[in-house]
Amino acid sequence: MPPHHAHDDSLAAHGLQLVVAPGRAGDPAFERHTLAVERGFYEEPPAGEALAQLLEAGEADGRRMVDAYAAGDDPAASRPVATFEDFPSELTVSPGVTVPAWLISAVTVDPGFRRRGILRALMGRSLADAAAAGMPVAALTASEAAIYGRFGFGAATRWRRTHLDVRGEVRLRGDAPAGRVTREEPREIGPLADELYQRVRRATPGATQRPAMTAIRWEDRSRFKNDGKGSGLYAAVHRDEAGRAQGIALYRFKGWDVEPPTVTMELFIALTPEARRGLLAHLTSLDLVERVEWERAPEAGWVEALLEDERRMRTQRDGDDLYLRILDVPAALGARDDLGEGEVVLTVADPLGHADGTWRLAVQEGAASVAAAEPAEADLVLDVADLSAVWLGGHGAAGGAAARVASGLVEERVPGAADRLDAILRPTAPVRSLVGF
Ligand SMILES: CC(=O)SCCNC(=O)CCNC(=O)[C@H](O)C(C)(C)COP(=O)(O)OP(=O)(O)OC[C@H]1O[C@@H](n2cnc3c(N)ncnc32)[C@H](O)[C@@H]1OP(=O)(O)O
Numbered sequence: 001m002p003p004h005h006a007h008d009d010s011l012a013a014h015g016l017q018l019v020v021a022p023g024r025a026g027d028p029a030f031e032r033h034t035l036a037v038e039r040g041f042y043e044e045p046p047a048g049e050a051l052a053q054l055l056e057a058g059e060a061d062g063r064r065m066v067d068a069y070a071a072g073d074d075p076a077a078s079r080p081v082a083t084f085e086d087f088p089s090e091l092t093v094s095p096g097v098t099v100p101a102w103l104i105s106a107v108t109v110d111p112g113f114r115r116r117g118i119l120r121a122l123m124g125r126s127l128a129d130a131a132a133a134g135m136p137v138a139a140l141t142a143s144e145a146a147i148y149g150r151f152g153f154g155a156a157t158r159w160r161r162t163h164l165d166v167r168g169e170v171r172l173r174g175d176a177p178a179g180r181v182t183r184e185e186p187r188e189i190g191p192l193a194d195e196l197y198q199r200v201r202r203a204t205p206g207a208t209q210r211p212a213m214t215a216i217r218w219e220d221r222s223r224f225k226n227d228g229k230g231s232g233l234y235a236a237v238h239r240d241e242a243g244r245a246q247g248i249a250l251y252r253f254k255g256w257d258v259e260p261p262t263v264t265m266e267l268f269i270a271l272t273p274e275a276r277r278g279l280l281a282h283l284t285s286l287d288l289v290e291r292v293e294w295e296r297a298p299e300a301g302w303v304e305a306l307l308e309d310e311r312r313m314r315t316q317r318d319g320d321d322l323y324l325r326i327l328d329v330p331a332a333l334g335a336r337d338d339l340g341e342g343e344v345v346l347t348v349a350d351p352l353g354h355a356d357g358t359w360r361l362a363v364q365e366g367a368a369s370v371a372a373a374e375p376a377e378a379d380l381v382l383d384v385a386d387l388s389a390v391w392l393g394g395h396g397a398a399g400g401a402a403a404r405v406a407s408g409l410v411e412e413r414v415p416g417a418a419d420r421l422d423a424i425l426r427p428t429a430p431v432r433s434l435v436g437f
Pocket residue numbers: 040041104105106107108109110113114115116117118119120121140141142143144146147150
């Protein structure tokens with residue numbers, strides 16, 4: 001399908017034209033776009049099979065490219081000066097409940113064109129399209145934390161990278177669980193990894209669908225950033241006494257030139273405490289390995305709880321992970337089915353207009369209702385970025401609504417209203433994002 005040109009006044013003022021099109025593997029404009037994205041993140045431009053995989057995965061995700069070109073350039077023959085991708089997905093908001101979500105990714109602007117409002121123009125268009133399509137929320141992960149608050153995004157989940165010291169004998173607390181862990185071939189258990197991921201992400205607030213490229217990595221078929229070798233990925237599967245798979249760990253050996261010898265976790269999914277403990281026992285007893293690196297390690301602390309020596313688990317870095325941006329307040333606030341009882345009236349300020357208004361959120365006998373209210377009735381006044389951050393209850397470093405009152409950014413008109421909102425929004429399961437996109 002040829003890309004179609006759309007008009008945007010603010011881009012035209014900078015001599016730029018907008019190209020909006022679905023990402024199709026065979027489209028030269030999508031190839032140019034994909035190469036520009038990799039350049040924008042200082043990555044080696046992929047070629048051959050690695051590029052083909054990226055394009056096919058982009059098409060499988062339903063990614064749309066929203067690019068800016070210098071006026072007069074042919075998108076099929078020249079490089080865009082700005083790239084942007086958006087695509088529909090699902091976000092889990094409480095265990096077992098998902099809502100449609102608009103994912104945003106691959107945002108880059110050529111250094112020669114920065115700080116002229118190009119991102120602002122592309123973001124404004126994308127969010128307007130999402131709202132028009134009835135999406136209650138948009139989501140992204142950010143390269144820098146300072147960029148997206150101005151567009152109404154708030155950090156809603158936290159991320160941490162840990163190092164687990166597995167030198168010598170690592171003793172775990174409690175009894176060895178029932179069931180067993182076996183090492184299996186990642187290429188042969190792709191559907192199993194996917195099935196377990198689907199089950200866990202539906203139960204985990206903050207989780208989205210996994211991107212197609214991630215599935216390719218889990219099956220050890222990725223040619224991208226992997227030199228085509230496809231080597232070094234290992235799978236451990238926990239099966240319960242009845243032989244049912246209840247957990248999977250995918251990990252990669254980093255190579256003999258890395259000191260200390262390290263494996264890095266690509267995926268850790270466990271449906272039961274037995275699977276968690278069984279897989280941890282496997283990872284902490286790998287011969288020749290002295291460190292397990294874990295990106296997006298769980299926050300809840302079950303690893304530390306299981307380790308006899310909790311100091312073996314060290315957080316190397318932590319910070320913001322998934323950013324959410326509510327577009328439709330009644331749809332978003334009414335979606336969770338695990339809200340606490342109570343009532344609060346919120347005035348939401350949204351510079352882009354999508355979430356502006358005053359609403360009464362009331363939860364009675366487990367049923368939530370969100371109805372328009374008068375601004376004079378407001379208990380709390382807050383920006384859409386703050387509401388988006390606290391919505392799932394797994395907010396980032398800035399804390400919940402009450403913590404934000406202390407910063408002066410959330411205005412409490414009725415004392416205790418922020419605590420009331422936090423109590424209503426308290427999550428019933430750890431809030432985490434499981435994969436990037
Ligand atoms: C979801 C993702 O893909 S995250 C990845 C984001 N991309 C990258 O980090 C790649 C490298 N960086 C870039 O390509 C660009 O600098 C971008 C995309 C971050 C910004 O693009 P620009 O077109 O320069 O942004 P634009 O001019 O529209 O800026 C809009 C506002 O954001 C601010 N802003 C832009 N980038 C940043 C930043 N890195 N840090 C803080 N503020 C920023 C601008 O100052 C401006 O503020 P204002 O409205 O108050 O004047």
